[in-house]
Amino acid sequence: MTGPFSVNQTQVHTLRAGDGPVVSNNATVSVCYMGVNGRDGSVFDSSYQRGVPVDFPLTGVVPGFQKAIAGQKVGSTVAVAMTSADGYPEGQPRAGILPGDTLVFAIKILSAS
Template sequence: MKQHRLAAAVALVGLVLAGCDSQTSVELETPAQKASYGIGLNMGKSLAQEGMDDLDSKAVAQGIEDAIGKKEQRLKDEELAEAFGFLQKRSEERMAKLNEESAKAGKTFLAENGKREGVVTTDSGLQYEVLTKADGAQPKATDVVTVHYEGKLTDGSVFDSSIQRGSPIDLPVNGVIPGWVEGLQLMHVGEKYKLYIPSELAYGEQSPTPAIPANAVLVFDLELLSIKDSAAKDAATEE
């Protein structure tokens, strides 16, 4: 977490806090009011993720009031820098602990899951089970495929789903996370697999979205619908 990011978040939350005395005084009718609420809501979630559960709302409001009123600030820049540095260090330590716990939980899940009948574990650590078997063609790393999928965390929380959107997607086999690259090449067109992807074959500590915690094991229901232009390729081969 950067100091300017924390400062900006606190300032925006402060604006919301300073602008109302209680929930009953808040009006959410106009687009500007709704957007204002959205800013406060998003920043509140961000601060909660950063571990800012001891934020002093009165101190935040006082800082906003002093700045808007062009009053002399009550703390020196050096004191503020020290405070932000403390919060940054605390946030980093908290995230490191959460990452460690997530990695440990993922290893435990995979160790138990790998014992289930029908679950196959590859040399890379990828786990899969065949839900629907078929005899179609198998894609290569250089192919583009059409798939339906639903991605979940190990607790069942859905973070992405083409199935829910009702629209399959086309993607290059070698342009996705390593767990998918390997899993897709095991599949035949028409098959449905369930993939259990270790974090090192997914996103590791660099999660692309807050919906996926760092070091998370990802579970995908994956259906291989087709290999793009595979019919044309087969016809050309026969000729």
């Protein structure tokens, strides 16, 4: 990647479709993921680096994560490029995210309940 990457609307791509049940909008999911900042290509968060999946309710995460996971099948791997509005509109200084940054996530959906 040569320069900053940004999108003007959140885009979700299924990289590999799973064969599990469809994830509902209000499911609690277990995922592995990696997040990259489109502005500079830096990895700002990775459950892979920590070596453990992350569990959370879809109702308690940024809209871009919800859009990426809800409606997918368990076992799927998805990529999402989310606008700042669907990520951290005010930025997230701890993670080096500035207002306006496009965020790109690769997400593997392990389970949903």
